[in-house]
Amino acid sequence: MNKVLSALTVLMAIAAVLAGFGYADEGMWTFDNPPRDQIRKTYGIELTDAWLDHLRKSSVRLGGIGSASFVSENGLILTNHHVAANCVQGLSSETEDFMKDGFGADKNVAPRRCPGMEAHVLMATEDVTARVLAAIPDGASDADSFAARKAETAKIEQECDDAGTDLCEVAAFYAGGEYWLHRYKRYDDVRLVLAPESQVASFGGDPDNFNYPRYCLDFALLRAYGADGKPVRPVDWLTVKPGAYKEGDPMFVAGHPTSSSRFTTYAQLEFERDHLYPFWKRMMERERGALTTYAATGEEAERRALLQIQYLDNFIKVADGYLRGLNDRTLMARKKAEEDRFRQDIAADPSLAARVGGAFEGVARAQKIHEEFFDRYRLILLRGSRLFRIAGHIVRVAAEKEKPNEERLEEFRDSALEGFLHSLYSPSPIYADMEEVLLRDRLQLLAEELGDDDPATKAALGGRAAEDVARETAAGSTLYDPDARKALVEGGVAAVAASADPMIRLARALDPMYRELRARYEEEIEEVEQKAGERIASARFKLYGRDTYPDTTFTLRLSFGRVAGYVEDGYRIPYQTTLFGLFDRGYSFEEQPPYDLPPRWKAKRNKMDLGAAINSGQYGGYVSRKFRKPGRQRPGRTYRNALRRQPSVPRNSVRV
């Protein structure tokens, strides 16, 4: 058991992460309900409460970003480099590029505080389903039930907050079939201790992303600090044991997968296929184009844009994969047939049929409504520009703070506010020239897609050229300085209304439309899907049993499998890769990017243990082995598998 639990990360001055590579048998289980019988039968392992508690309290959620683990009694946190990348980039500048050169704290170099980063540890969960559902009056309209549900979850979170818990969140499970309160311990001083060069952390770049065998060293070390400025003593932590895993060993993975949607109806899949993913893909490709052009203007521009381009590469690949799956007619036909049978089974049970009512039809209607304003709702966010997002937050938080807690937009509740502001005041640098590029692109897009006469276009541009507005707004804003943001938030509605900051002005101009569309979305789409989801989920449980786990919602989950290689098309793929392979792949491709190697690595390679196991702990390789016959992962498969087996997608999981 200890072997299973022992972590698997090699840490050295020039370091290597071994992340055991396994097939998870099935599932992303919540810690209150792991399939103990199945695990006992398959592995002969008894999951004790003490073990689960230990693992849970050692698991870390990093702000809104990803997963990690405490790995020492003095607050050391192990995570992926791509999870820590926002911090590494945020600490970098024209003169100190930690993405390029890596970072290592030692006697002479102190750890550096990650701008805006928090670490959360899940201390307890509580089923609050009955309480949430009881708060919704029978026969309430969608708008009323939305308000009632919102008010009740806000109340639950507030009570929890008042009782002294750092962070309280109510998460909906089973598409609204259950509600669980999550109580977190929160650390808001997280510092960077060690990060390798991004060249090795994301070695192989976009081509190798989601693929295996992979040879990237995708890890970083952080440390959490207390209010006293000293390293925290975490409640629990995992011990790193290099080489502890061998082929065939059972492996358990704890992490915070973002979101999955196994209870999606066919109508929702069609919406995703025809609107959602095509739209996002188009947006992201356009943004990548703008940033690539910008990055080509110079070394510093390249440095500034690098991380965001990497993210876009990643998400475009994901969208491509989703679309491939959604456009697979065989899979979609099967999905349709499954739903048809499910609905027939419901119809065959009168009381069930009465309870489910027109849930499927309601969801289908909601998709049609969503089509009407989906693009517009997303376009006015001007997504891509960080400063515009900040300005929008400032405009809204000022207004929301004045409302009763239960009536606020969710993210501005008192229980969430501390973390929200911590992130809003992050000193992570934002660059005016890059902001201008992104803002120009989004403003042009707004005009192109909605037309010059649209109220949103008029509000944003006021009849002027997008490039002029973007230039002046990006250049004239004071929000690059976190203190300026703070002054506005603390000045409240009056300060925001009086502000001459061009970015605030732009946010103010678009805010009414944003609020209107968000309200439509929440009442006419989200609430409809939520209420229908509750009924569909309970019908599913009644008909087919509840021997399953809820969709993922960036809450802590447990997965498991065996560490194993596999044979693909007659070729043996090992369960692990080594640093030798990193160099092999680099030199095999003659170091053409993204297969170039950092000079330091080449110079010191004979001083490293090149036989040390490394492994891409990335979601691609992980998912593939998780839900299907083993095979090299292509992004397309992820969604195809999702359709086929209803898995959820674990992102940024950290192995334990």
Added chain:
Amino acid sequence: MNKVLSALTVLMAIAAVLAGFGYADEGMWTFDNPPRDQIRKTYGIELTDAWLDHLRKSSVRLGGIGSASFVSENGLILTNHHVAANCVQGLSSETEDFMKDGFGADKNVAPRRCPGMEAHVLMATEDVTARVLAAIPDGASDADSFAARKAETAKIEQECDDAGTDLCEVAAFYAGGEYWLHRYKRYDDVRLVLAPESQVASFGGDPDNFNYPRYCLDFALLRAYGADGKPVRPVDWLTVKPGAYKEGDPMFVAGHPTSSSRFTTYAQLEFERDHLYPFWKRMMERERGALTTYAATGEEAERRALLQIQYLDNFIKVADGYLRGLNDRTLMARKKAEEDRFRQDIAADPSLAARVGGAFEGVARAQKIHEEFFDRYRLILLRGSRLFRIAGHIVRVAAEKEKPNEERLEEFRDSALEGFLHSLYSPSPIYADMEEVLLRDRLQLLAEELGDDDPATKAALGGRAAEDVARETAAGSTLYDPDARKALVEGGVAAVAASADPMIRLARALDPMYRELRARYEEEIEEVEQKAGERIASARFKLYGRDTYPDTTFTLRLSFGRVAGYVEDGYRIPYQTTLFGLFDRGYSFEEQPPYDLPPRWKAKRNKMDLGAAINSGQYGGYVSRKFRKPGRQRPGRTYRNALRRQPSVPRNSVRV
């Protein structure tokens, strides 16, 4: 041009072979007729006669084994380790295991003569089709035409021999549509200079065989010596230029691919599918089983059996691949449809129809006849036992030498005799205990398959148990000593008849049946296929043009392509691999055989240039890129491709 020609092999004390990895565009062209236009158009390269001569005269055929190149003015020959393995194994003993430990000549260690090995260089070719065909009387019976054809080719070879050429061979091209005389220079003193450990030469063993990316260092260096005991000065040689190849470069490959059969009729494919390959597979699997059991009895037994087990692994994989292709109904249906159309096109042309006559029907009938004695003919060879094969050769060469040259079995013609005897008298060690194992297995099989009352079984066993006969025969034979073989050959028919050697006795007992079945095979199968082949081939040329190349027959061919990596299932495969990858794969599999690394390599790895490119110059990876969209090679594909694209299969090609 020089870049193209420059060879690609890195040679160091601990050495690495770079064999550029390419897609050959198409074909295994003879040197008299390369597709100059296509090459000019595709690569902008003009193939000059001088260049072709240079390449041809630098190319080496190693006895009946494989391909190689002269790579120095003083007779150094570069080849694959698996081609030189017979030599390496033949020089090894219980106390000196060069397969395991490698071999390197230096100031203190002299090169060692490879037992029985010869090197041939093709000096000239000549079209003798008219002469051969003219020798066959119109309307001759199959037996008569066989005799006439044989006599004429024997005469041509003899005349060539008499004119002072070292080695003269007439090869049939286009299934008998053309005959070409090949004149070779012959070197019969070939010595081992350098061979790495077989652990790295065939790293990855059977699982990685035919696959890419591969990380084996499959090379060896030999040197040819003259009658004066001094290194020969070859007519021409290639210059080794490490790293000369980069991705995208054009590449030319000269080599001696064994045999292909693109002009095979559908009836022949059916025979291969239903009889030939299933039989060979069964035989080889059984032999491998017997040898594996033997090898498990001790280290020395393991050493003795290793190479033969490797060969069997290889051939079983090939047979599996062939069978997979032949059992692919889609492919076979296409093959059938192609032949049907071809036959319709013939039928539409009365003069052509008359010339082709019943060629297809004749070939089909021959297959039925072949079925009658195929198993029997192969079973009485007791294949597997090297000493029995030697005994059979002795019995026959003694008898054949007394016949006129034109009437002899082909391999005993004067023009071939020198090489034949050189091989027969090879001092390569043969082990009595292993012989007993193999002989017992074959004798048991003979009895099982033909029954105890069959004349062959009776002749071989004389009513005794197979294990007794095998034990006594293997233990009692004197033929382990090459001098004993020589004495019998020189003693002629009388000496053979008088010999009490049990192996000679066994060979004598089975020889009449062998001769009878061989004659049936040559007259009723081979000659029928040959004559039909001529007619079918000429019809094909007339209908579809002759813009093609003949099937391979272990004669020198030229192939070409570009050095290139490829993308497989979304994963980038580089055009080359490096020594880093060898270590990566070893440690990734925790050195579980066949991924174990020689101790010397591990100890000295920091002294090696691990970034040096290596590459499996093996047929699997090569063919796959040659005839189909790039992809990881499985043996099954080879034959499927053969069916699909009518390629020939280059074996043991050496890159130039």
